Amino acid sequence: MNGAAAALRALARSSAPALLWRTVLVACLVCGIGLLPWLSRTDPALTVLRARSADRDPDPETLRAIRDQLGLDDGPLTLLGRWLGGLLHGDAGTSWVSGGPVLPGLVPALGVSLLLMAGALAVAAATAAAVCARTLRLGARGRLADRRPGGTATAVLAALPEFLVASVLVSVIGVQLGWLPALGWYGPQWMVLPSLAVGLPAGAVLGRMLDDLLPGAFAEPWAVAAAARGVPPKSVAGQAVRRCVPGLLPNLALFVVGLTGGSVAVEQIFDIPGIGRLTLHAALSQDLPVLQSGTLALVLLAAAAGALARVAARLLIGPALRDGALQSLHRPRPPAPRTLPLLYAGLLVAVIGFGLPRDPIALDTLARLQAPTPEHPFGTDALGRDVLARISHGALTTLGTALAVSAAALVVGLLLGLLPRLSRPLVDTLSAVPPVLAGLLVTGITGSGSWTPAFAVAVVAWSPLAAHTSALLRQERATTHLTATRALGAGRWYLLVHELLPAVAPPVARHALLRLPGIALSLAALGFLGLGAQPPSPDWGLLLAENQPYAERAPWAVLFPAAVLALLGALAVTAAGGARLPRRRTRPSGPAGPPADRVAPAPPQRPGRPTAHLTSVSASPTEER
Numbered sequence: 001m002n003g004a005a006a007a008l009r010a011l012a013r014s015s016a017p018a019l020l021w022r023t024v025l026v027a028c029l030v031c032g033i034g035l036l037p038w039l040s041r042t043d044p045a046l047t048v049l050r051a052r053s054a055d056r057d058p059d060p061e062t063l064r065a066i067r068d069q070l071g072l073d074d075g076p077l078t079l080l081g082r083w084l085g086g087l088l089h090g091d092a093g094t095s096w097v098s099g100g101p102v103l104p105g106l107v108p109a110l111g112v113s114l115l116l117m118a119g120a121l122a123v124a125a126a127t128a129a130a131v132c133a134r135t136l137r138l139g140a141r142g143r144l145a146d147r148r149p150g151g152t153a154t155a156v157l158a159a160l161p162e163f164l165v166a167s168v169l170v171s172v173i174g175v176q177l178g179w180l181p182a183l184g185w186y187g188p189q190w191m192v193l194p195s196l197a198v199g200l201p202a203g204a205v206l207g208r209m210l211d212d213l214l215p216g217a218f219a220e221p222w223a224v225a226a227a228a229r230g231v232p233p234k235s236v237a238g239q240a241v242r243r244c245v246p247g248l249l250p251n252l253a254l255f256v257v258g259l260t261g262g263s264v265a266v267e268q269i270f271d272i273p274g275i276g277r278l279t280l281h282a283a284l285s286q287d288l289p290v291l292q293s294g295t296l297a298l299v300l301l302a303a304a305a306g307a308l309a310r311v312a313a314r315l316l317i318g319p320a321l322r323d324g325a326l327q328s329l330h331r332p333r334p335p336a337p338r339t340l341p342l343l344y345a346g347l348l349v350a351v352i353g354f355g356l357p358r359d360p361i362a363l364d365t366l367a368r369l370q371a372p373t374p375e376h377p378f379g380t381d382a383l384g385r386d387v388l389a390r391i392s393h394g395a396l397t398t399l400g401t402a403l404a405v406s407a408a409a410l411v412v413g414l415l416l417g418l419l420p421r422l423s424r425p426l427v428d429t430l431s432a433v434p435p436v437l438a439g440l441l442v443t444g445i446t447g448s449g450s451w452t453p454a455f456a457v458a459v460v461a462w463s464p465l466a467a468h469t470s471a472l473l474r475q476e477r478a479t480t481h482l483t484a485t486r487a488l489g490a491g492r493w494y495l496l497v498h499e500l501l502p503a504v505a506p507p508v509a510r511h512a513l514l515r516l517p518g519i520a521l522s523l524a525a526l527g528f529l530g531l532g533a534q535p536p537s538p539d540w541g542l543l544l545a546e547n548q549p550y551a552e553r554a555p556w557a558v559l560f561p562a563a564v565l566a567l568l569g570a571l572a573v574t575a576a577g578g579a580r581l582p583r584r585r586t587r588p589s590g591p592a593g594p595p596a597d598r599v600a601p602a603p604p605q606r607p608g609r610p611t612a613h614l615t616s617v618s619a620s621p622t623e624e625r
Helices: 002-034 042-051 059-068 076-088 104-138 151-157 162-176 188-217 223-229 232-263 266-269 275-285 287-325 339-355 387-415 418-429 435-444 450-460 463-477 480-487 490-512 516-528 540-550 556-576
Strands: none
Touching: 002 076, 002 151, 002 162, 002 418, 002 490, 042 059, 042 275, 042 339, 042 556, 076 287, 104 151, 104 188, 104 232, 104 287, 104 339, 104 435, 151 339, 162 266, 188 232, 188 490, 223 232, 232 287, 232 463, 275 287, 275 418, 287 418, 339 387, 339 490, 339 556, 387 516, 387 556, 435 450, 450 463, 450 516, 463 490, 480 490, 490 516, 490 556, 516 540, 516 556, 540 556
């Protein structure tokens, strides 16, 4: 209890300036949503009329009545002021579409999403444990030299689209086998399939991130001593997990918010009345009171999850952070095997190259939903178009866009992660905005276009990388070797360039590679929901959306695009194992001197302080050494 109280007091002291910054960000987000109809240059009355009754004629008198009823002529600022004033009295306003109060519909939707999030977290935890099981077993027995980097099964789990997993579970387990209910939300049994669809990909990503940190924990002195004294392997493995969890807690908090409001496609497929679906429908119909209230609820959830993650981190390693008594988790990695990445890259290039000469929009009505043949190796879709051709041509835009967004997210995440006081409130706020809602906001402001999904995903894609950077940087600053190096006169710039970045950048780069399939899936999800490319574009998301209704009759039209996505995930995961900084060239030492890669250069002399040479301190085993 004393530790928890101390952690809360420390968090309160450090969060006072951030609270003002977070409040400003939330206000900007809510105001931006309130201005959405006017920014998109659409008539809110017409959108609300279509949402209420699509068959009603939008005559001027009807539109005028709606404007008078909603007070649209008063302007967006007046409407926003009324909504904010109502919040102070516990009133979130009245829905523009249903005419009922917002809170009675919002609270149950939030409760449903929280239940789905809890089930998905349980599935994600089990999946992450399965991913790390081999490393835990070998590390606890001191046999990490026998460890071989995996990735294929994990990549398949991480790269499978949630909406595709949901569709397969509904059609196979729910409909054909009848083992579990598929549609609706009426009890615990209805939670199983949606939790699997949402939790499996999230658990695969978290498992890979934990598996990346575990070797460094098992190489620390306490783990070596425990293994030498015969401590039970389960105890050693448990302590290793406890040592690595603080570096993952910020991303776990982001997963909590993403699983709550970001599983819109899953809620659509399973007909779940969650807050993600409610927010999506409100955004499509421009029901501003519901949209603003739902977004505010997600922002508050993100802030609470981030605060709990920081409290948990202080409880786990707070004293070591204060005393600078940690060891670096990021040690030299053995060269990763290049066979699997080359194999996956070769297969992906072969598939794309084989389909490029084919016409992706040529129609053949006599060959609709045709099974794979020599003429059409991947079959045809509902319009008789060659699936292989559409996959290949869609790869040029989908993969290129995903690579560009991933590179931009990595750079922005690293830069803002080095400034945690600035980026942490921004991360907590943006993490509450699902890519679907970001796509709707961007589409409303800039209009629909080929780069709209990319910009929408890029707005939120950097936040997990920034959170990861901040968490690792915080631990690296509390390591013993950095404390000694700082005491010997090293300045901030020297520590950043020569110690901190070499330790933090490689794991964050591997994290960015792990998220490459996820970014491609976010782009595909926006296309699946009709917010991306429009027909007849061969975009992968649009491809899956067009063929998903025919999954039972022509499964090849969905399975082959999903297989290519899984191949991309396998390539990203196996290539991530080799992400490291190049070795720095050092001047070879004399016969009696220490090895060159164990000598650190002297930092520049600072005014008023004696010069101290860093060769007296053994250089830390960071990624660059």
